[in-house]
Amino acid sequence: MTTVILQQPGKAAGKTTAARKPNRSFVHGLLSNKKALTGMAVMLVFIALALLAPVLFPGDPSRITAMASLEPSPEHWLGTTAKGQDVLALTVHGSRSSLFVGLTVGFASTFIGILVGLASAYFGKFIDEALSLVTNVFLLLPGLPLLVILAAFLPPGLGTVILVLVVTGWAGSARVLRSQALSIRSKDFVAAAVVSGEGAGRIMFREILPNMASIVMGTLLACVIYGIGAQAGLEFLGLGDVSTVSWGNNLFWAGNEGALLTGSWWVFVPSGVCIALVAFALALINYAVDEVTNPRLRKIKTPKDTERIATK
Amino acid sequence: MRFILRRLGFYLIAFWASITLNFLLPRFMPGDPVSRMFARSQDRMQPEQIEALRKLLGVDDRPLWEQYIDYLHNIFTGQMGVSISRFPTPVTEVISSQIGWTLLLGGTALVIAAVAGNLLGILAAWRRGGAVDSVLPPVLVFIGSFPYFWLAMGALYLFGVVLGWFPIRHAFTAGLEPGFTWEFIGDVGAHLVLPALTIVLVSIGGWMLGMRNTMIATNSEDYITMAEAKGLRPSRIMLRYAARNAMLPSVTSFGMGLGFVVGGALLTEVVFAYPGVGYQLLNAVQGLDYPLMQGLFLTITAAVLLANFLVDILYVRLDPRVRSN
Numbered sequence: 218m219t220t221v222i223l224q225q226p227g228k229a230a231g232k233t234t235a236a237r238k239p240n241r242s243f244v245h246g247l248l249s250n251k252k253a254l255t256g257m258a259v260m261l262v263f264i265a266l267a268l269l270a271p272v273l274f275p276g277d278p279s280r281i282t283a284m285a286s287l288e289p290s291p292e293h294w295l296g297t298t299a300k301g302q303d304v305l306a307l308t309v310h311g312s313r314s315s316l317f318v319g320l321t322v323g324f325a326s327t328f329i330g331i332l333v334g335l336a337s338a339y340f341g342k343f344i345d346e347a348l349s350l351v352t353n354v355f356l357l358l359p360g361l362p363l364l365v366i367l368a369a370f371l372p373p374g375l376g377t378v379i380l381v382l383v384v385t386g387w388a389g390s391a392r393v394l395r396s397q398a399l400s401i402r403s404k405d406f407v408a409a410a411v412v413s414g415e416g417a418g419r420i421m422f423r424e425i426l427p428n429m430a431s432i433v434m435g436t437l438l439a440c441v442i443y444g445i446g447a448q449a450g451l452e453f454l455g456l457g458d459v460s461t462v463s464w465g466n467n468l469f470w471a472g473n474e475g476a477l478l479t480g481s482w483w484v485f486v487p488s489g490v491c492i493a494l495v496a497f498a499l500a501l502i503n504y505a506v507d508e509v510t511n512p513r514l515r516k517i518k519t520p521k522d523t524e525r526i527a528t529k
Numbered sequence: 530m531r532f533i534l535r536r537l538g539f540y541l542i543a544f545w546a547s548i549t550l551n552f553l554l555p556r557f558m559p560g561d562p563v564s565r566m567f568a569r570s571q572d573r574m575q576p577e578q579i580e581a582l583r584k585l586l587g588v589d590d591r592p593l594w595e596q597y598i599d600y601l602h603n604i605f606t607g608q609m610g611v612s613i614s615r616f617p618t619p620v621t622e623v624i625s626s627q628i629g630w631t632l633l634l635g636g637t638a639l640v641i642a643a644v645a646g647n648l649l650g651i652l653a654a655w656r657r658g659g660a661v662d663s664v665l666p667p668v669l670v671f672i673g674s675f676p677y678f679w680l681a682m683g684a685l686y687l688f689g690v691v692l693g694w695f696p697i698r699h700a701f702t703a704g705l706e707p708g709f710t711w712e713f714i715g716d717v718g719a720h721l722v723l724p725a726l727t728i729v730l731v732s733i734g735g736w737m738l739g740m741r742n743t744m745i746a747t748n749s750e751d752y753i754t755m756a757e758a759k760g761l762r763p764s765r766i767m768l769r770y771a772a773r774n775a776m777l778p779s780v781t782s783f784g785m786g787l788g789f790v791v792g793g794a795l796l797t798e799v800v801f802a803y804p805g806v807g808y809q810l811l812n813a814v815q816g817l818d819y820p821l822m823q824g825l826f827l828t829i830t831a832a833v834l835l836a837n838f839l840v841d842i843l844y845v846r847l848d849p850r851v852r853s854n
Contacts, residue, residue: 489679504670
């Protein structure tokens with residue numbers, strides 16, 4: 218990024234540098250943050266697994282390949298299910314659907330949240346009142362029962378799961394993004410843009426939005442975590458599309474086939490641990506974003522650290 | 530007072546929205562779920578009961594607004610129809626026999642998690658970098674990352690099946706006469722431990738971190754420095770000065786948490802076959818019992834809204850700024 222600015226000294230007017238600078242220190246802060254690095258490493262591993270699943274375990278993962286309920290062994294690293302499916306293949310293939318749904322739900326709810334939040338903050342008055350009312354109603358309606366009811370009325374399938382999760386998930390991000398957008402809306406440079414006759418869309422997306430990038434990122438991460446967890450919950454209840462392979466469905470079948478009552482813990486542990494690892498990794502990145510942007514939450518330097526800095 | 534009225538208006542709108550949602554869902558969803566349900570259970574029902582259900586779920590040919598007015602009338606007079614899966618018990622009866630268990634389970638878990646989590650948060654913020662502050666947050670966040678129902682299944686397997694310390698399903702031992710006897714209360718308590726414990730385990734981290742972060746902000750206020758300069762005891766400053774002022778966000782979360790209690794305990798109830806409204810809701814969905822489903826959803830929503838309204842009233846007592854605005 219530095220080189221770009223150096224190559225165009227004439228173009229780097231006051232505004233651009235001022236807008237770029239906090240951004241650069243944000244990325245830098247994130248890359249030097251241990252929590253963020255750990256989280257990103259874990260996420261990369263899972264994304265790689267999801268992409269490589271057809272190569273690592275070719276063919277349909279839910280086909281029956283061995284004896285039923287085998288304990289973990291060199292041939293089947295994580296054992297087999299009560300039907301005789303390979304648990305490792307199911308788990309690796311499950312990451313595809315779970316990550317896909319989680320990311321789609323995350324991006325879609327954050328996108329709606331951005332639209333609603335920006336429109337509320339920019340137009341204010343009646344539009345703000347109306348949008349806030351809808352947001353607050355959706356926030357207050359109990360999420361999980363609403364999920365269950367919607368899933369029961371709609372035809373089962375991956376599309377339904379995504380739709381239902383977005384419907385119940387967007388309101389939280391809208392509220393957070395609205396309050397942030399409101400505080401930026403009252404800044405002088407937005408007033409300047411309004412006076413200079415810039416259009417509504419341009420002010421919302423080019424002036425306000427870039428200045429709340431870190432909040433948007435935090436919201437996105439929280440929404441992805443929500444998406445992955447809620448999908449697993451829905452599918453565990455048998456309300457997803459039980460024919461697809463995903464972590465939630467793996468757990469549904471584990472419960473359905475009584476894996477725990479017969480003591481086959483290896484059927485039920487891997488998918489749950491995977492969901493937890495992904496959620497934890499995303500939460501770590503989220504906390505890191507918080508720490509980088511909110512100096513009060515940063516670790517206090519111990520006396521030793523301060524001495525070291527002093528001697529330097 | 531104006532604040533309270535505004536909030537009351539808002540909750541009424543929210544309740545109206547959920548009733549309308551309930552009204553519209555069976556009428557506009559593809560696949561005609563209502564006919565499916567009738568096809569399944571027609572032979573068990575009287576003709577007039579079928580007629581009443583048809584009206585409730587919108588399988589009649591009258592104009593929509595007429596149906597809507599009828600529907601509102603039925604809801605406010607408490608006529609929610611007859612349950613299909615537990616035919617012929619009225620929906621209201623099924624719900625009232627189960628909401629108590631949900632409130633018991635959710636309420637116990639919420640109070641324990643909120644009290645313990647807030648105390649831990651206060652301690653963590655007060656001793657920044659101490660044992661509580663450096664070890665617990667990451668551990669609790671990690672535990673909180675596990676799917677709720679997965680932890681519940683794990684606990685069920687470990688403490689219920691392998692070790693056999695606690696009963697693994699239902700709210701009390703079958704055959705035991707419900708009543709206010711020590712035997713029955715003890716039995717209910719034993720059945721409560723595992724489900725409540727898993728809810729506490731997953732939710733305590735959120736309470737702790739929320740409290741910790743507000744406390745850290747409060748700790749840098751001038752009146753804390755002032756209190757320290759006056760030489761007050763640290764425990765007094767911590768609880769009476771810092772924690773007291775950092776409590777407000779936690780009160781709001783408590784309202785939100787109450788919503789979670791009624792609705793969110795669903796997964797836990799399903800894993801432990803705990804006879805609350807969440808477990809019943811899933812059964813209703815699986816049995817295509819639409820009247821019961823609608824009744825349960827409205828009851829849950831009403832409970833959530835009521836709880837939030839009570840928290841708002843409490844908030845007015847606690848925060849003078851709300852009163853003056």
